[in-house]
Amino acid sequence: xxxLVIGLGNPILGDDGVGWRVAEEIARVTAGRxxxxxxxxxxxxxxxxxxxxxxxxVILIDAIFTGKNPLGSVTTFAxxxxxxxxxxxxxxxxxxxxxxxxxxxxxxxxxxPADDQVLVVAIEAQNVYEFSEELSxxxxxxxxxxxxxxxxxxxxxxxxx
Amino acid sequence: MERITIDPITRLxxxxxxxxxxxxxxxxxxxxxxxPQLRGFERFCVGRQVEEVxxxxxxxxxxxxxAHHMAGxxxxxxxxxxxxxxxxxxxxxxxxxxFYVTDHTTHFYALAGPDxxxxxxxxxxxxxxxxxxxxxxxEIGGKVLQCRKYGHxxxxxxxxxxxxxxxxxxxGLTKGITEEQRKEIEEMGKWAIEFAQFSLKLFNxxxxxxxxxxxLILGDIYTHQTYYMGLVDENNKVNFYDxxxxxxxxxxxxxxxxxxxxxxxxxxxHVEPWTYLKFPYLKKVGxxxxxxxxxxGVYCATPLSRLNAADSMATPRxxxxxxxxxxxxxxxxxxxxxxxxxxxxxELLYAAERWVELVTDPEITSPNFHTIPTEKPTEGVGIVEAxxxxxxxxxxxxxxxxxxxxxxxxxxxxxxxPISMSINKAARxxxxxxxxxxxxxxxxxxxxxxxxxxxxxxxxHSLPGQMPLEVTIHDxxxxxxxxxxxxxx
Numbered sequence: 001x002x003x004l005v006i007g008l009g010n011p012i013l014g015d016d017g018v019g020w021r022v023a024e025e026i027a028r029v030t031a032g033r034x035x036x037x038x039x040x041x042x043x044x045x046x047x048x049x050x051x052x053x054x055x056x057x058v059i060l061i062d063a064i065f066t067g068k069n070p071l072g073s074v075t076t077f078a079x080x081x082x083x084x085x086x087x088x089x090x091x092x093x094x095x096x097x098x099x100x101x102x103x104x105x106x107x108x109x110x111x112x113p114a115d116d117q118v119l120v121v122a123i124e125a126q127n128v129y130e131f132s133e134e135l136s137x138x139x140x141x142x143x144x145x146x147x148x149x150x151x152x153x154x155x156x157x158x159x160x161x
Numbered sequence: 162m163e164r165i166t167i168d169p170i171t172r173l174x175x176x177x178x179x180x181x182x183x184x185x186x187x188x189x190x191x192x193x194x195x196x197p198q199l200r201g202f203e204r205f206c207v208g209r210q211v212e213e214v215x216x217x218x219x220x221x222x223x224x225x226x227x228a229h230h231m232a233g234x235x236x237x238x239x240x241x242x243x244x245x246x247x248x249x250x251x252x253x254x255x256x257x258x259x260f261y262v263t264d265h266t267t268h269f270y271a272l273a274g275p276d277x278x279x280x281x282x283x284x285x286x287x288x289x290x291x292x293x294x295x296x297x298x299x300e301i302g303g304k305v306l307q308c309r310k311y312g313h314x315x316x317x318x319x320x321x322x323x324x325x326x327x328x329x330x331x332x333g334l335t336k337g338i339t340e341e342q343r344k345e346i347e348e349m350g351k352w353a354i355e356f357a358q359f360s361l362k363l364f365n366x367x368x369x370x371x372x373x374x375x376x377l378i379l380g381d382i383y384t385h386q387t388y389y390m391g392l393v394d395e396n397n398k399v400n401f402y403d404x405x406x407x408x409x410x411x412x413x414x415x416x417x418x419x420x421x422x423x424x425x426x427x428x429x430x431h432v433e434p435w436t437y438l439k440f441p442y443l444k445k446v447g448x449x450x451x452x453x454x455x456x457x458g459v460y461c462a463t464p465l466s467r468l469n470a471a472d473s474m475a476t477p478r479x480x481x482x483x484x485x486x487x488x489x490x491x492x493x494x495x496x497x498x499x500x501x502x503x504x505x506x507x508e509l510l511y512a513a514e515r516w517v518e519l520v521t522d523p524e525i526t527s528p529n530f531h532t533i534p535t536e537k538p539t540e541g542v543g544i545v546e547a548x549x550x551x552x553x554x555x556x557x558x559x560x561x562x563x564x565x566x567x568x569x570x571x572x573x574x575x576x577x578x579p580i581s582m583s584i585n586k587a588a589r590x591x592x593x594x595x596x597x598x599x600x601x602x603x604x605x606x607x608x609x610x611x612x613x614x615x616x617x618x619x620x621x622h623s624l625p626g627q628m629p630l631e632v633t634i635h636d637x638x639x640x641x642x643x644x645x646x647x648x649x650x
Contacts, residue, residue: 012205012220042220046267046309047324100291107294108303131205 001056001117001157005150007040008048008062014132015125015139019062022121022146029147036154049101053110057117059153061146063139064122072138073124074145076153080115121149181606187594192585193435194577194610203567211237211538211562212331218554219325221571226325227260227316228547228572231402232554234329239422239541240556241331241534248527249333254402255346255519256319256326257545261401261512262353263312264548265464265505268614269360270305273502276608277368297363308356311349315516318342333531346520353513354478361482361506368503369489378499379490382590383609385582386411386453386496388443388460390575391467392546393418398475399467399511401546407470408443410455413494417445421544424553428570431578440578441570451582459582462550462575463613464504469494474507476514482507498583501612505548538562547572549614573615583609 007023009016020040027038041051052058060079069075079099098118105112123142184190202221206214215233219226231253238245245253274293294302313323318338320326328335338346368374377383393407394400407418408427419427430439431448442448442458449457460466474480486507487493490500519525540557550572557566573580587609 010220012217041324043324046271046306047313050306050309050313104291104294104302105306107291107299108306110306131202 002054003036003057003059003154003157004052004055005036005038005059005154006051006061007038008043008060010042011040012131012133014127014130015135016063016128017133018123018125018135018139018143018146019060021135021140022061022123022143022150025143025147026150030151034154045098046101046104048098049105049110049112052102052112052118053105055111056113057119057157058113059119059121059150061121061150062123063125063128065126065128066124069124070138071124071126071136072142072145074142074149075122075124076149077120077122078116079118079120082120119153121146121153181588181592183592187592187596189585189589189592192581192588194581194584203569206556206564206567209564211240211556211558211564214556214564214567215329216325216327218569219327225260225264225547225549225572227257227320228545228552229554230320230326230329231257232543232545232547232552233556234331235403235421235543235545236541236554236556237329237331237543239543240538240558240562241541242536242539243332243532243534245333246527246529246532248337248524249530249532250403251519251522251525252319252334252337252530253329255516255525256316257402258512258516258519259312259315259346259350259353261548262357262509262516263309263316265509265512266305266308266312266356266360268548269364269502269505269509270301272611272614273505276604276611277364277374277502297367301363304356304359308353311353315346315349318346330531332534335531337528337530338526340526343520343526347517350513350517350520353516354510357506357510357513358478360509364503364506378497378503380497382587383498383583383612384496385461385498385579385586387457387579388416388446388455389466389469389494390460390462390551391470392544392551393471394475396475397472399471399473399508399546400475401508401512403545406544406551408460409470409494411453411494411496412455413469416443421542421553424542424544424555424570428553430570438574438577440581441575442578451578451585453582459578460575461579462572463501464508464548465495465498465501466550467546468504468507474511476511476518478514479507479511482510498579498609498612501614505614549573550575573613576613576615580610580613580615583613 005023005026007019007021009019011017011020023038023040039051041048043051099115102112102115102118123139123146125136125139127136180193182190182192202218206217209217215230215237218229218233221229234253270293278293278296316326317323319328319334321328321335388408388410390406390408392400392404394404397407405418405420406424408416410416417427427444428441429444430441432439440448443460444458446456446458452459468483468486474483486503487495490497537560538558541555543554545552552572553570555568556564558564584606587606591605
């Protein structure tokens with residue numbers, strides 16, 4: 001399956017940059033040995049959907065704030081298991097939630113992965129609203145765990161082929 | 162006293178909170194549009210090389226990084242007292258025109274569209290771009306995505322990246338375009354002109370052809386008489402990239418026209434204790450509160466303001482639409498805030514025409530796209546029109562070009578007072594003694610400020626992400642008695 005790994009987030013907003021750091025680390029440790037494309041973007045909604053066209057499987061790595069897990073916890077889930085908090089409603093001007101954007105794209109017959117093939121590796125973080133290029137220590141410590149979780153997802157798919 | 166809260170506003174970037182306070186009779190006593198985010202960006206840039214700042218300001222907002230990049234680039238030029246060559250200015254403006262086409266398109270179809278096409282009383286789950294596509298056809302959804310694709314392609318060719326441009330440096334750009342790229346950009350530009358005309362026709366058929374909407378647009382609820390601000394060229398025509406800032410009074414006469422470097426003589430900021438965002442106003446008129454009229458220093462900076470502040474458009478098809486606009490609405494200036502959506506589409510057409518105009522200029526492919534600065538860096542101001550209003554970047558540096566201070570007045574910030582006034586007026590007119598608060602009604606209050614296409618991420622230079630919508634109604638003792646949510650837990 002054509003696979004894309006994306007580090008999401010804003011690299012100058014503190015812990016919101018963890019997605020990029022994990023993706024960069026994956027690229028470093030695999031040194032081109034994997035048959036996947038790795039990228040870092042600061043996008044959401046429609047723009048993110050446009051970036052996913054042409055891939056059958058996507059792994060998104062991002063900071064998340066649920067308030068329910070300790071900082072630095074790494075969880076993995078498919079996009080369709082995430083409650084669409086905006087109930088299809090745009091949560092932002094000029095934009096939509098990723099779920100809505102994917103539905104828009106699919107209705108246009110764009111080649112996009114199914115919701116159960118969009119997998120999220122989420123790192124629990126809190127400090128995502130202050131400008132900084134540094135990660136807090138709990139989130140920084142989660143990087144190797146998130147790398148491993150993402151590699152698991154990549155490997156599990158490749159073994160099945 | 163009862164309290165109705167719309168928190169945060171849907172279809173809006175950034176975080177905002179509307180609090181509506183009712184008195185014992187159930188009428189609106191007061192409204193507050195609170196912005197609880199703190200500005201942080203201006204601190205973060207201190208200590209950086211000034212040529213880095215246009216790359217950092219890109220990240221204030223994921224939707225309009227191009228605007229911040231351009232304002233930053235022009236401010237950095239000014240800091241180094243260098244004038245970029247004509248080709249560089251044209252390339253920047255070309256990128257900027259393509260950006261405007263993409264941005265205004267996305268706004269109209271994803272944000273404003275749902276209100277007009279679906280109607281303010283349509284169920285929540287349908288009041289979004291999917292609902293619009295469902296109603297008007299898949300073809301339109303396809304065109305919107307096509308438009309975005311073209312715009313981002315041009316931005317990538319000139320700006321180096323699809324979303325966050327990185328090719329502006331003090332004195333110009335790091336690269337130009339080839340003839341092959343030029344041809345491709347021209348083709349896309351021509352498509353964009355047709356798409357803009359198509360969008361105006363759609364607006365004409367769906368909105369202007371519907372009496373209920375026309376009444377809504379012309380109604381007093383969404384009308385305010387304030388000063389209007391916009392950037393104009395030397396012929397007083399609308400220009401998004403360069404020119405002087407012109408302000409006209411509520412009666413349409415020119416109040417002032419100033420160069421970017423003089424902005425601080427004309428604009429001051431008023432502070433209120435209940436919100437982090439400040440309220441800019443015209444210094445020479447003075448702050449008189451959240452009121453209309455020529456004695457109040459409140460001014461507005463939106464597509465509507467730009468059309469009001471200028472004498473005409475610089476391209477022919479847009480000029481035709483400009484004339485039709487004012488003829489239909491009864492002359493200049495237009496004070497009905499919902500007409501901003503129409504004004505935005507006229508700007509969309511101008512941006513597409515300007516795109517083709519610039520890319521067919523013979524100098525656009527010239528290799529002369531950078532002038533090396535030779536003066537010592539000190540201080541500089543860069544002003545552009547962001548889609549949401551006049552954007553001012555002011556940087557101070559030491560003699561090495563290291564930033565010592567930053568001041569940003571962002572598009573939406575200009576409009577903070579007008580937005581507050583629009584929400585207040587709409588709430589008062591729509592929520593009255595005994596009126597049941599339905600979602601559609603609350604949505605109409607939100608429509609008041611959505612016309613401004615506000616970006617609170619930009620206004621607060623902070624990016625808090627998206628959150629679900631919750632409305633809390635409090636009784637006279639402040640106890641929450643009713644909670645409405647836009648999401649499922």
